[in-house]
Amino acid sequence: MSNSLDDLYREIILDHYRSPRGKQPLEHFDISSDGHNPSCGDEISMEVEMDKERATLKNIHVDCKGCAISTASGSILAELIKGKTLDEARQIAELVKKILKGEEVEVPDSLGDLDALKGVRQFPVRIKCALLAWVTLIEGLKNYENGKDEKAVVSTEDDDEKKK
């Protein structure tokens, strides 16, 4: 059954895990957001520098202390979200949520790496690891749009995936 293990740790995931994108800290940023998964101990912090004219996410820094899945998921996020508009970023995050919930969704080629997250669905307890980066991003964007200055802080309570 190491098939399903290989499904979880696909090459793309392992690649992102070993050399995560978005490691470079930012000098200036407009959005800052921390995520925390108390039951696992996964911790993520994220900063985004906005291109205010074009309203796009110009630069992103993701720092993840966690497992391969949460690290890879954060790295995929950093790669895919860069240069996107706020709306596009939010749509991608929603797509990831759907993928992880097990909904049948088409992943456009341009977001190909997201496909690798599908393997996580066979591992219900790992779903929140994959989600963490994305809910952290969503909270950060929310704060930014609401004009709030403070840092967004997300804590996924345990066992979220067991709730309907």
Added chain:
Amino acid sequence: MSNSLDDLYREIILDHYRSPRGKQPLEHFDISSDGHNPSCGDEISMEVEMDKERATLKNIHVDCKGCAISTASGSILAELIKGKTLDEARQIAELVKKILKGEEVEVPDSLGDLDALKGVRQFPVRIKCALLAWVTLIEGLKNYENGKDEKAVVSTEDDDEKKK
């Protein structure tokens, strides 16, 4: 197996149950004592008139609201205790306790009816029914000897027989 049932409800027991001794209320009494078995609801009240010169239990009245076993046990008590000294009464009560605990004891012919209580030992939950009258008597005697005027009140907590 109605053998063991017949062992519990021996003829002597049924006879005492149907026509309990000591039913006659006393005009004067020196000892008064109430017993109560909350888990069964058995209730007993007892008065003793003392012959003060001879220090014997001259007359006894037992009023029992309870099952056949507690009623019969109270009736046997009324019959056996009458005319006995305080010491003798206490000794008989202790003998009954021993019988019901399952100790090997010789029952003297003069106290023959006590033998009928041996059948109760096969029915652990009924032991406290058989005991009630006797512990009520003991408390009454204690109060009398200590010169206390108030009525003795005994409440057997539940499940006594399950404790070692």
Added chain:
Amino acid sequence: MRPGTAKSKATVSTPLSRFDIQKIKADFPILNEKVNGNRLVYLDNAATSQKPRVVINAILEYYRKTNANIHRGLHKLAEDATRAYEATRTHTAAFIGGVESEEIVFTRGTTESINLVAYTWGEENIHEGDEIVITEMEHHANFVPWYVLAKKKKAVIRRIPITVCGHLDLNDIDNIINPRTKLVAVTHMSNVLGTINPVKELAAKAHARKALILADGAQAAPHMPVNVKDLDVDFYVFSSHKMLGPTGVGVLYGRRELLESMPPFNFGGEMIGEVSFDRVTWADIPHKFEGGTPNIADVVAYHAALSYLDEIGMDNIRRHEMELTEYAIEKLSRIEGIEIQGPQDIPNRGGAISFTDKDLHPHDISTFLDSRGIAIRAGHHCAQPLMRVIGKIATARASLYIYNDEADVDTLYNALVEMRRYFGL
């Protein structure tokens, strides 16, 4: 609508054949046992029910194949165990009328469910001068926690009296449930008298006063369809062991907003969010109320009990018990000296039939019946205040369930007749 009145009144002439009792009996291994030389006739169902093979096997299978501690575990057994445990929660939520899974908290039993509410909601919401309404027919489990809480808080216990027939006397209800009322705690079905109480009506009265209502479903949930949304109760509590499930499992249903607003009960693992030496946060409902390793195997097996009940159908179970109750009351009433306690109108009562003998103490009745293989209960049935009200020290109680039939009632009848002869009455 009073619970129960929806169903047409059963008559003795209707044959008890809507489901196959012999087949059902065969599902319960213990019913083949001999007791004191006689085949067991088990009529102590209000105390605890027997368990069908599927429930026993579910425990077995769990320990043989799945056993692991739940939540947090990343290995397969832990995942399987967690899934099985949570599946029971989902099923329980459906069983009582389709509430949300998160509104179902697993406890040890009805008693713990009620105490949980008293220790958490009660502790925070009952104050000096507040009133808690109970009925005269409550089991100690739905009286003592409120008595103790009221004493501590200087609150007042008010009680709804009962009529001579054993129904709640609602004449004075608008005084009893009044603006000072904070909680109405009422049994859905009496474990002594069998009475089915008008919970829905009382819920309306309570809510009109902005009070909450907790219904004790320990005797109702096993024996009739229950829809907590239709009843409109705030809390509903019951025990697995009285409804074919294992011992050690109870249910607390609570409305989401209430559960969310309540502090936790037992503190420890599984119920926390984050813990440091200086700060502790709680998990979401229902986990907030399930501190420590729960009774995993039995919760998992309780699922099999619910499925078994569903398969037979709670409507069918209720109908069967109505018919059998009517048959039993009619038959036992014929015996000279035997008096039935509680309502005689079948649509408003369940199958817990208390009776007394004018000459014999219930303990002697029970001991005699036991010698004939018949298990009933004798005593105060954990309802001492009710005993005082009905003026009895104790009663004998035969209580019916799905595996009982007319033959069982006949055996009881014959033994009671023989008993009176035995004692020379």
Added chain:
Amino acid sequence: MRPGTAKSKATVSTPLSRFDIQKIKADFPILNEKVNGNRLVYLDNAATSQKPRVVINAILEYYRKTNANIHRGLHKLAEDATRAYEATRTHTAAFIGGVESEEIVFTRGTTESINLVAYTWGEENIHEGDEIVITEMEHHANFVPWYVLAKKKKAVIRRIPITVCGHLDLNDIDNIINPRTKLVAVTHMSNVLGTINPVKELAAKAHARKALILADGAQAAPHMPVNVKDLDVDFYVFSSHKMLGPTGVGVLYGRRELLESMPPFNFGGEMIGEVSFDRVTWADIPHKFEGGTPNIADVVAYHAALSYLDEIGMDNIRRHEMELTEYAIEKLSRIEGIEIQGPQDIPNRGGAISFTDKDLHPHDISTFLDSRGIAIRAGHHCAQPLMRVIGKIATARASLYIYNDEADVDTLYNALVEMRRYFGL
């Protein structure tokens, strides 16, 4: 004397043959199961243990032959059930050093046992300014209840730190346990580090200050001989499910005078003396603390677990686990990148072996091992404060029991080596 030091240090050269592991393995049906295509290697015993056939069968037998509600019942099943239930109490009292049966209270588990003490003894005896001493290595179950109580009462939590080796640091103990101390709550064996704590010494310190001591035996009672009289503790708590018994059963040992002086916990049936609308009295100990229908079947089956442990002998179990722990620590330490947490001196530790990989998160370790049929646990092990102290977000934990052997450790070793290759490390 520190617990454990009495035994001579085991060495790897001693063969693990004092009892027949193959025979023991055969007693546990689940160990024949395949997980993800591999034979199950169960190394998550600190979370919950597996159950031998005799325990599973005891549940089966109970439901097939005896099932009835206990106490008060006058029929044969109820008598048999009561006797079986109380027999477990007697055995438990003997198992922890020959205390009185009445000093044993059955709960759902360690967590409930501790909460019971906090809600009853704690509620009445902890006041503003009082101090409760815990250690940095407590499970949430032995920290959060005291944290919440202290917060409510404006009492102070003081903590005994740990050394870098994972032992309690007792340098400052005479300041930490001081005249304001009312309770010392300490784990007998850490579920993360495996450390065995000097409970007896701490009991003496506590008593010298007129404070009480509660020892959390959840990890100790299953794995080593425990004598609560020798330890001189006031309360001792543990869980059946971690020592071969069913889920849903816990034990609270309390000294008689303490239990007698404490108010009850859950109110309802079985725990009362007399009840009227105006007055309620309590039953004697231990029933005072066992309100409602208990988890009868599982308490009865727990007896079989105790007998099984007795038969093997707690001394032998301890010796076996010491040898196997030494073997495992030695072997795992050889793997590059793997770091063992907790003490390395075998006589002062049990078989819960936490480890980390310098490159891999414990969750990935656990998921990988699971794919090879090996069940371990990864996470904070309900000891988040300890995790902060040792500077880890989480650890992987392999925990041993009587049915584990060198082959299991070898399988773990090989899988870890393979894992590092798999992740390209």
